[in-house]
Amino acid sequence: xxxxxxxxxxxxxxxxxxHRPETDQSFENALAKARDGDRLTVADAIELFTTGTDREGIxxxxxxxxxxxxxxxxxxxxxxQVTFVANVNNNVTTxxxxxxxxCNFKDRSEQFRTSADVxxxxxxxxxxxxxxxxEDAVEMGIYEVTSVSGLHPALALDDEHLEILQASDRGDxxxxxxxxxxxxxxxYCEQIEAMSVDGVHVHSMTPEEAYHARRGTDWSYEEVFxxxxxxxxxxxxxxxxxxxxxxxxxVICPGKIDTGExxxxxxxxxxxxxxxxxxxxxxxxxxxxxxxxxxERVRELQDRTGAxxxxxxxxxxxxxxxxxxxGMVDGGAxxxxxxxxxxxxxxxxxxxxxxxxxxxxxxxxxxLKMLNCxxxxxxxxxxxxxxxxxxxxxxxxxxxxxxxxDMIAAIGRVPAERxxxxxxxxxxxxxxxxxxxxLGPKADGTPLL
Numbered sequence: 432x433x434x435x436x437x438x439x440x441x442x443x444x445x446x447x448x449x450h451r452p453e454t455d456q457s458f459e460n461a462l463a464k465a466r467d468g469d470r471l472t473v474a475d476a477i478e479l480f481t482t483g484t485d486r487e488g489i490x491x492x493x494x495x496x497x498x499x500x501x502x503x504x505x506x507x508x509x510x511x512q513v514t515f516v517a518n519v520n521n522n523v524t525t526x527x528x529x530x531x532x533x534c535n536f537k538d539r540s541e542q543f544r545t546s547a548d549v550x551x552x553x554x555x556x557x558x559x560x561x562x563x564x565x566e567d568a569v570e571m572g573i574y575e576v577t578s579v580s581g582l583h584p585a586l587a588l589d590d591e592h593l594e595i596l597q598a599s600d601r602g603d604x605x606x607x608x609x610x611x612x613x614x615x616x617x618x619y620c621e622q623i624e625a626m627s628v629d630g631v632h633v634h635s636m637t638p639e640e641a642y643h644a645r646r647g648t649d650w651s652y653e654e655v656f657x658x659x660x661x662x663x664x665x666x667x668x669x670x671x672x673x674x675x676x677x678x679x680x681x682v683i684c685p686g687k688i689d690t691g692e693x694x695x696x697x698x699x700x701x702x703x704x705x706x707x708x709x710x711x712x713x714x715x716x717x718x719x720x721x722x723x724x725x726x727e728r729v730r731e732l733q734d735r736t737g738a739x740x741x742x743x744x745x746x747x748x749x750x751x752x753x754x755x756x757x758g759m760v761d762g763g764a765x766x767x768x769x770x771x772x773x774x775x776x777x778x779x780x781x782x783x784x785x786x787x788x789x790x791x792x793x794x795x796x797x798x799l800k801m802l803n804c805x806x807x808x809x810x811x812x813x814x815x816x817x818x819x820x821x822x823x824x825x826x827x828x829x830x831x832x833x834x835x836x837d838m839i840a841a842i843g844r845v846p847a848e849r850x851x852x853x854x855x856x857x858x859x860x861x862x863x864x865x866x867x868x869x870l871g872p873k874a875d876g877t878p879l880l
Contacts, residue, residue: 445716445759448678452719458483458493465500465778476723479775480768489767501774501805508784509807513839514849514856517832517868517879518575518634518811519568521561523622525553526612527581528605529639531684532753533673533715540584543612555583555614558625565628568814572867572874575811575851576626578635579670585609588644589620589658596647604647619644620662627663630872632851636664638696639671642688652699660703666851667700669709669739675728676721683715683754694732701738706852709739709783713772714747714764715754722772726779733782740852741785741808744772746792769793770804777805785853790830799842808849809835812868812879831879832859832866 454474461478464471471479478484482493526540542551556564565576584607587593596606609615616622619636626633636644636659645655656667673683675690688696700707709729713722733739747763749755755762764772777786787808788801798809812830832848839846840861848857848870855870867878 446682448718448721450676450678450718450720450724452477452481452484454478454484458485462493462496462500465497466503468504468781470781471779473720473723473727476726476775476779477719479778480719480722480771482771489765489771491767494767494771497778498770498774498804501777502803504777505786505805505807511845512847512856512858513802513807513809513844514785514847514853515809515830515832515835516575516811516849516851517573517871517874518577519565519573519814521556521564521568521576521578521626523561523578523580524555524583524586524616525581526555526583528584529582529684529686531673531687532757532759533683533712533747534752540581540607543583543614544607545611545613555612555616557614558617558621561622562625562628565626565631569628569631569871569873571814571879572869572871572877573631573812573814574848574868574871574874575632575634576628577668577811578622578626578633579637579668580640582639582643583612583616585612586616586643587618588650588655589618589662592644592648593618599647601647605643606647620658623659623662623664632665633663634666634668634851635659636700637668637671638693638700639688641667641696641700642692652696653703656700656703656705660705664705666706666708666740667697669697669707669743672710672725672729673712674717674721675711675725676717679717679721682759690728694728697732697738698736701736705738706740707736707738708741708743709733710743710745711772711776712745712747714768715749715760722775723779726776730780730782733780737782739783741787742776742780742783743787743789744769744776745789746772748792766797769797770801773801773804773806795838799838802839802842802844809839814879832868833864833878835859836861836864836866 454477456474456478458478461475482490526543542549584605641655711725749763754760785808786806788798788806790798836846836859846859865878867876868874869876
């Protein structure tokens with residue numbers, strides 16, 4: 432095969448999917464629409480993802496034309512700034528029985544029970560422990576705490592929800608009393624309240640967690656998110672999206688909520704006034720048609736809500752996951768696919784201003800390259816990151832403000848610290864140092880240690 436082409440490593444041909452990357456559109460027409468700023472169709476996106484369905488593999492010359500169009504669009508929409516947020520990750524628990532085949536973050540919740548006599552590497556934090564972690568991070572200058580956790584059977588929304596679960600005789604609610612576990616995680620509202628320290632921005636409660644927080648009730652998602660907002664929740668991460676096409680979800684996460692439920696929860700969060708993000712987790716069993724359909728559903732959601740502040744492509748890290756161990760995949764996305772995912776996201780999502788490059792997923796060098804493929808945000812300081820690491824990710828858990836300044840300036844772009852909602856942006860001068868965060872409730876410019 433010519434050096435100009437790279438085949439996709441996604442083994443989606445092994446699955447009998449209804450949606451296939453086949454179109455009546457042409458690559459040249461799709462690219463012309465993208466360059467002109469026309470709203471793209473699913474067929475257009477498939478052509479750009481594949482660099483043309485008229486030939487096998489990825490044509491690198493065509494790919495570069497897609498990347499160039501996306502980089503121009505990025506410059507037109509957001510300019511030369513590359514933003515980041517000073518944040519800490521505080522995931523509450525790894526206990527989860529959902530059984531997603533792409534995940535190695537969770538641990539079977541049975542292992543956490545007091546009666547279990549097994550060693551495991553999982554954890555559960557009490558609300559008091561969460562508060563201490565966030566308090567320390569706030570003192571260091573962080574603006575945001577991000578929390579995404581497993582679905583611990585003892586976790587309820589609040590005391591009222593706990594009473595409902597305790598009184599229920601249903602066996603399908605994935606509930607067990609906290610007394611049966613080594614550590615009591617408290618309730619979701621108690622955890623959110625504990626993390627809401629001194630005005631720090633609390634970014635938590637995925638649609639999947641919100642579903643868990645209303646099980647056994649007739650409460651709407653609006654009711655759930657309203658109670659969480661009262662406890663201190665400020666915005667909602669649009670993770671648990673994976674691929675928003677049910678034939679893919681049925682393979683990789685059959686125990687999770689379906690596409691419609693995810694969209695309903697996200698729309699509800701927006702309706703009570705919470706900002707959201709949106710993600711895609713790609714490079715496993717899905718194909719380019721699924722990626723395009725996912726983008727369409729995110730764009731339609733944004734048309735309805737206007738609440739999505741950023742889109743975050745997450746490249747599947749395969750190493751220690753059941754999908755890989757069972758031979759269902761033989762790797763993740765190729766570098767070409769990663770670059771096209773960023774670029775097509777920028778071109779397709781004409782109603783979402785910000786596209787993030789994840790240095791945790793891509794590494795520093797490739798993460799910086801993504802900033803020339805359509806991305807304009809470079810994640811956050813993180814301070815702690817467990818999910819990717821437990822799946823075999825090789826990249827770091829921490830990034831200082833000074834590192835951000837040095838790296839972003841090195842590619843000729845303008846480094847800028849931001850708030851979660853992008854409403855506050857502070858440009859940083861590379862000629863001045865040392866740099867530290869200033870937007871957090873206790874930030875004073877002191878460098879993060």
